[in-house]
Amino acid sequence: MVSKEEKPKLFRDDGLRHDGRRPDELRPIKMQVGVLKNANGSALVEYGKTRVLAAVYGPREPQPKHISLPYRAILRCRYHMAPFSTHERKSPAPSRREIELSKVIREALEPIVISEMFPRASIDIFIEVLNADGGTRTTSITAASLALADAGIPVRDLVTGVAVGKVDGVIVLDIDEVEDMYGEADMPIAAAPSLGKITLLQLNGVLTPSEFEEALDLAMNGIQEIYKIQREVLKTKYLKAKVEE
Amino acid sequence: MSITPSSDYIIPKLKAETIVSLIRKGVRASGRGLEDFRELDIVTNYIPNADGSAFVKLGNTQVIAGVKLELGTPYPDTPNEGAIVVSAEFVPAASPLFEPGPPDENAIELARVIDRSLREIKAIDLGKLVLIPGKRVWVVWIDIYVLDHDGNLIDASSIATLAALLTARVPKAEVEGEEIRVDKSEYTGPLPMNRKVVTVTIGKIDKIMLVDPDIEEETVLDTKLVIAVSDDERIAGLQKSGMGALDKNEVLKMTELAMKKGKEIIEIVEKSIEASTRGASAEQTARKSREDSEDTDMKGENEEETSQ
Amino acid sequence: MGRKKAQSENRELVIPGQLIAEGEFKVATPNYIYRVGNRYYSAVVGLAEVTEDSLTVIPLEGFYYPSPGDVVIGVIRNVGITSWEVDIRAPFPATLYAADFLGRPINPAKEDLSDYLNIGDVVLAKVEVFDRTRDPILTTKGKGLGKVTKGSVIEISPVKVPRVIGKKGSMHQTLESETGCRITVAKNGRILVECPNKQLEEIVVLAVRKIEREAHIPGLTDRIKEFILKEKVRRGLLGGEQGGETEAV
Numbered sequence: 001m002v003s004k005e006e007k008p009k010l011f012r013d014d015g016l017r018h019d020g021r022r023p024d025e026l027r028p029i030k031m032q033v034g035v036l037k038n039a040n041g042s043a044l045v046e047y048g049k050t051r052v053l054a055a056v057y058g059p060r061e062p063q064p065k066h067i068s069l070p071y072r073a074i075l076r077c078r079y080h081m082a083p084f085s086t087h088e089r090k091s092p093a094p095s096r097r098e099i100e101l102s103k104v105i106r107e108a109l110e111p112i113v114i115s116e117m118f119p120r121a122s123i124d125i126f127i128e129v130l131n132a133d134g135g136t137r138t139t140s141i142t143a144a145s146l147a148l149a150d151a152g153i154p155v156r157d158l159v160t161g162v163a164v165g166k167v168d169g170v171i172v173l174d175i176d177e178v179e180d181m182y183g184e185a186d187m188p189i190a191a192a193p194s195l196g197k198i199t200l201l202q203l204n205g206v207l208t209p210s211e212f213e214e215a216l217d218l219a220m221n222g223i224q225e226i227y228k229i230q231r232e233v234l235k236t237k238y239l240k241a242k243v244e245e
Numbered sequence: 246m247s248i249t250p251s252s253d254y255i256i257p258k259l260k261a262e263t264i265v266s267l268i269r270k271g272v273r274a275s276g277r278g279l280e281d282f283r284e285l286d287i288v289t290n291y292i293p294n295a296d297g298s299a300f301v302k303l304g305n306t307q308v309i310a311g312v313k314l315e316l317g318t319p320y321p322d323t324p325n326e327g328a329i330v331v332s333a334e335f336v337p338a339a340s341p342l343f344e345p346g347p348p349d350e351n352a353i354e355l356a357r358v359i360d361r362s363l364r365e366i367k368a369i370d371l372g373k374l375v376l377i378p379g380k381r382v383w384v385v386w387i388d389i390y391v392l393d394h395d396g397n398l399i400d401a402s403s404i405a406t407l408a409a410l411l412t413a414r415v416p417k418a419e420v421e422g423e424e425i426r427v428d429k430s431e432y433t434g435p436l437p438m439n440r441k442v443v444t445v446t447i448g449k450i451d452k453i454m455l456v457d458p459d460i461e462e463e464t465v466l467d468t469k470l471v472i473a474v475s476d477d478e479r480i481a482g483l484q485k486s487g488m489g490a491l492d493k494n495e496v497l498k499m500t501e502l503a504m505k506k507g508k509e510i511i512e513i514v515e516k517s518i519e520a521s522t523r524g525a526s527a528e529q530t531a532r533k534s535r536e537d538s539e540d541t542d543m544k545g546e547n548e549e550e551t552s553q
Numbered sequence: 554m555g556r557k558k559a560q561s562e563n564r565e566l567v568i569p570g571q572l573i574a575e576g577e578f579k580v581a582t583p584n585y586i587y588r589v590g591n592r593y594y595s596a597v598v599g600l601a602e603v604t605e606d607s608l609t610v611i612p613l614e615g616f617y618y619p620s621p622g623d624v625v626i627g628v629i630r631n632v633g634i635t636s637w638e639v640d641i642r643a644p645f646p647a648t649l650y651a652a653d654f655l656g657r658p659i660n661p662a663k664e665d666l667s668d669y670l671n672i673g674d675v676v677l678a679k680v681e682v683f684d685r686t687r688d689p690i691l692t693t694k695g696k697g698l699g700k701v702t703k704g705s706v707i708e709i710s711p712v713k714v715p716r717v718i719g720k721k722g723s724m725h726q727t728l729e730s731e732t733g734c735r736i737t738v739a740k741n742g743r744i745l746v747e748c749p750n751k752q753l754e755e756i757v758v759l760a761v762r763k764i765e766r767e768a769h770i771p772g773l774t775d776r777i778k779e780f781i782l783k784e785k786v787r788r789g790l791l792g793g794e795q796g797g798e799t800e801a802v
Contacts, residue, residue, distance in 0.1 A: 040616065059616070059644035067251055070686070074249035096353045102247035103350040110249065110488040114587060114596055118618075119685045121644040149569050152615030152712065154585060154596035157570030185365070187483070194570035194594075197490035201470070203483035205365040209500060212480050216493060234568045234598050238613055238769055 007182050010167050017179070019048075023172045026162070026222060031142075031233040033150045039126075041151025043233075045143040047162075048176055049133035054143035055126045056151040062122035073118035077106035079140055081129040101137050108141050108161070108190045108200035114154040123153060134177035135163040141190045141200060142226060149234055158230050159199055161190035162222040164215045166207060171215045173222045185211075189219045193227040247350055249488075261465050268450050268462075275459065280502065282457045282510065287404065287517040289412040297413020297436060301405040304459055305395035307339075310387060310405035312413040312436070316376070316425060317384035327374025327382040331360035333389040333402065340394035354486065355399050356389065359406055362442050362473035362482040369410065370437035376420055383415065385436070396460035399471050399486075400510075403444040408514050410436055441476040443510045445503035449491065454499055456506055470499045474507025559603040566769075567595040567610065578608045584618060585610040600769060613769060617642050617711035617741040619689045623680045624698075626706060626743035627691065632667045635659065639676065639691060642711065642741045647689040649678060654693050675701040677737065677745065697737075704735075704747035705754055709765050711742035716768040717761060724764065724774050731781040732757055756784045 010018050017023065027048030036042035039055035046052075062068045062076070079101040083089050105127065113123060125147070127140045138161030145159040165175035166185040180186045185205025191198045207215060264274050271279060283304030292298035297312035320328055333356040335343045348356070363369060374383035387409070389402045414432035418425050448458040448466040458466060468489030473482030480500060485491065491499075559574045567573060573586065573593045580586050585597045586608055595601060599612040619625070619641065630646060631638035637654075639647045651659045651666055659666075670676065676691075677698050683689040693699045709717065717738050718725045729736050734748035734757055744761060748754040760777055767773055785791050 041614070061645055067248060069249065069251050074251065076246050076248045078246040096348075096357065099247070099350050099353050100357050103354060104485075106247040106249070107486070107488050111490040115249075117584065118644055149598050150614055152597055152612050154587070155569045156587060156594070156596065158568070192490065192570065194572075195490075196492055198485070198492065198496060199490045201483055201485040201491070201496065203473075203480060204361045205482075206475070207480050208478075209480060209504065212500060213497060216496065220493060231568055235566050238566055238598075 008178060010179060010182060011170070017167070017172065019176065021172075023170050024218060024221070026174045026225060027176065029226060029229055031146065031229055033146050033233055033237055039147070039151070041147040041149065041153070043143045043146035043150060045139055045146065047135055047139045047142075047174060049131055050135055050139050050176075051129075051131040052136060052139045052143045053128045053130055054140065054147040055128075056124065056144070056147040056153065057126075058123035058151070059118040059121035059153065060124070061120075068120045068122065071119050072115040073113070073121040073123050075106050075110055075113060075115070075123050075125065077102050077109070077125045077127070077144075079105050079127045079129070079137065081132060081136070085129045085132045101140075104200055104202065105137060105141055105144065108159060109144060109148070111197065111199050112145075112156045112159055112192050112195075113148065114156060117154055123148075132177065134175050134180045135161075135188065137161070137200070138163050138188045138190055142230065146230055146233065157192035157194045157197075158227065159190050160193050160223045160227045160230060161188065161200060162219055162226060163188040164219045164222070166205065166211060166215070171211060171218055173218050185215075187215055187219070189216070189223070191220065191223050193223055260461070264461055265450060265465050268453055268455065268465075271453070273455065274461070279453065279455045280506065282400075282506065283459065285404070285510075285513060287408050287514060289408050289518055289521050295409075295413075296416060296432075297409045297411075299405045299408035299412065301401050301408065303397060303401040303404065303457070305393060306397060306401045306459075307391075307393035308398065308401045308405050309390045309392060310402065310409040311390065312409045313386045313388070314374075314383045314413075314416055314436075315386060316381055316418075316427065318380065319375070319382045323371075324379040325375055326371040327369070328371070328384045329360065329363060329369060329387065330384060331356045331363070331387045331389070331406075333359075333391065335391045335394070335398075338393075339391045343394070351398075352391075354484070355402060358399060358444065358471060358473075358482065358484045359387070359389070359403055362403065362444060363406075363410075366440050366442055366475050366479070366481040368438060368440045368442050368475075368481075370439050373437040374415070376418055376425055377423070380423075381420075381425055383418075385410075385413075394460060396463050397446050397457050400444050400446050400457060403442070403473070404510060404514060407441055407443055407511070408518060410438060411441070411514070411518055440481075441511050441514070442473055442481050443507050443514070444471050444473045444482070445506045445510065446471045446486075447499045447503055449489070449495060449499070452495070454495075454502060456502065470496065470503075472500050472503035472507070474504055474511075476508075476511050478504060478508070480504075564600050564602060566598075566613075567601045568598050569594075569596055571595045573601050573610070574603055574608055577606075578603075579606055581607050581609040582611070585612050611715070612712045615710065615712040616644070619643050619645075619647070619680045619683045619741075621680050621683055623740040624737075625678055625680060625691070625741040626701070626737070626739040626745055627676050627678055627741075629670050629672050629674045629676070632670070632672060634661045634666070637666060637670055639678070641680075641689065641691075642708070642743065643689065645688040647678075647680070647691050649676065649691045649693065653691075654699075656694070670700060675706060675745075677701055677739070701745060704745050705758075707744040707746060707758055707761055709742050709744065709761060711740070713765045713768050714738060714740060714742060716773070717744065717764055719774060724777065727774055727778055728757065728760060728781075731778060732760075752788050752790060756781055756788075759784065 030046040041056040141161040167183040190200035286302040288300040291300040295311040413436040417428040417431040468487040471484040475481045597612040599610045602609040627639035627641045630640045678691040681692040737745040
């Protein structure tokens with residue numbers, strides 16, 4: 001493990017980031033929906049090397065029944081990292097980080113699910129991080145949102161996530177793991193892009209108020225770009241269907 | 246797995262409606278201003294066995310933060326730094342909603358938010374906590390104990406943590422080659438601190454922001470934003486907590502308000518520590534003179550006893 | 554009354570959060586459209602239909618949400634003392650009371666419900682009651698309702714049911730007349746198929762799957778007609794010759 005004191009070069013001599021990106025550039029993003037047969041909805045999303053699978057079951061009867069609510073569906077959300085997803089093998093037991101992320105991801109999706117439509121039911125969202133290279137929670141939210149739409153669960157909007165950061169004093173978009181580890185700030189953010197509502201916002205690191213505003217703007221722009229890809233992937237599933245001979 | 250909470254503090258609908266309609270008029274049920282913190286009491290050096298501690302009462306919310314320094318091995322990627330570990334316990338005594346057992350997602354979130362607020366900004370000067378480079382360092386264990394839940398546990402805990410850290414002391418440790426002897430009865434000096442940080446929690450109902458929500462306000466809020474503010478006027482952490490959503494302008498307004506309130510709270514903590522230090526040295530003087538006079542009394546008693 | 558403005562072209566593929574129209578409209582499918590002020594948004598991935606005064610979104614993915622009056626095909630999941638628990642592919646299990654099924658009160662001490670309907674049995678029933686506060690209750694009082702003993706059950710996505718029925722039942726009619734099978738399409742995405750022979754049943758299954766895949770592409774009814782014809786030719790079933798087990802060519 002590289003010591004924090006032996007920091008790698010985060011910016012190249014040509015001014016580009018260590019992986020050749022401009023500060024406002026996203027990693028290559030790939031998305032697919034309907035990848036699992038059993039789940040009611042599913043999506044596989046990649047931001048660069050970070051790869052996340054999201055599956056949605058529901059609305060269905062919750063087990064045990066008593067956790068249900070009489071006036072709306074409950075959401076159950078589990079964020080989990082596969083043992084082989086990180087540099088060093090991660091124990092399958094839920095870590096404190098996974099517990100916190102399960103909570104903030106659920107809270108990022110709650111405002112958009114029209115849960116009053118299904119009293120006493122449960123909508124279950126299972127997120128599996130298959131490969132982690134920074135921004136796993138925001139990639140997860142993007143994937144979970146697609147999986148909800150794929151399951152036909154009525155939602156007010158999609159939710160799109162991206163992590164911005166401050167690296168060597170520069171505010172950058174879509175940080176990867178190296179930039180997260182050695183940078184000065186890591187700010188994951190998710191928003192419902194049509195509604196303009198932020199549903200996840202965290203900051204690990206330090207920013208001045210003006211850096212924060214710059215980072216917020218950069219993130220909201222990045223979110224709009226990623227949203228376009230989400231839209232495409234939902235529409236493509238149907239537009240591509242051809243009449244068979 | 247995180248589940249939509251179903252056993253939140255339940256207040257009668259009519260009461261909830263009153264609270265909301267008052268807030269919409271800019272008034273809080275308790276008479277507090279929208280930007281006011283509740284009454285804040287801080288007692289430092291509260292736990293004799295801890296290396297640093299503080300008891301905080303924020304309105305009716307009561308928490309204790311205890312700091313203990315123990316020997317440990319440094320993290321592999323920071324061999325020349327001490328370490329911090331933050332955990333929180335929501336004891337069942339504190340609320341009918343708390344069940345015995347391992348920390349739930351709320352306790353874990355609280356601990357991690359406070360941990361992050363101290364880490365990146367390097368509030369504690371971890372470089373000064375090394376005993377044998379690469380091998381033995383001081384680990385600063387910060388344990389937050391929530392004793393009574395009346396809302397805004399995060400800010401109360403953050404204030405207690407700051408007060409405990411600012412009054413914590415490093416135990417004496419003698420390094421002899423590869424061996425270290427720790428003498429907990431003696432302290433070498435205060436815990437080295439670089440920065441002071443507190444969290445300020447701001448709740449939102451419709452478009453109205455309120456600072457330091459109490460437990461009833463927490464049940465009617467749309468959502469909360471926790472902002473960690475440092476004494477050098479930077480944002481040292483953020484956590485949107487709860488089920489609602491915020492637009493960009495609301496976020497900017499809330500952080501601006503938090504920067505202002507955070508500064509005020511840090512000043513209150515500093516003043517409180519100053520006052521108790523003065524009080525402590527005044528006490529020492531008083532104790533010394535009592536001891537002197539006690540010797541006389543005890544002598545007097547002995548004489549009395551003998552005479553019986 | 555505000556100015557009406559359609560944002561979506563007819564039969565346009567819409568996604569959640571997409572603005573469909575602005576103004577005063579009647580919402581034909583309230584489960585799939587939500588309204589903020591006088592703006593209407595889609596809540597699902599589907600096809601939007603906008604007319605002079607009404608909005609419809611036909612979802613392309615989804616699940617069955619019961620409505621009183623729906624005819625459903627249920628599978629017995631559990632046998633109770635005075636009722637059965639029935640799986641109707643909804644978020645909640647449905648209940649069928651023995652008194653309703655048998656048309657008379659029963660004596661739980663003397664009678665065992667599994668004698669009448671057991672786990673795995675199939676029933677054709679109607680949703681009698683369903684509201685926010687309790688699980689659906691079924692009734693089998695009605696023509697053709699009750700235990701199903703013959704035929705095969707196909708499961709399809711419930712959102713495709715309207716397509717299998719077709720406009721004014723045109724697709725359903727085509728399927729029945731071209732195959733000679735009796736086909737009951739239930740709202741909850743289950744189809745009961747009774748055919749003169751296994752081959753025809755297979756053709757129905759394939760045709761239904763094709764409808765599912767191409768539901769959103771126009772001209773489907775004609776294509777299905779052609780498809781069934783082709784399949785019958787392939788299996789040598791045309792002209793009513795040897796309606797039995799003929800070797801597929």
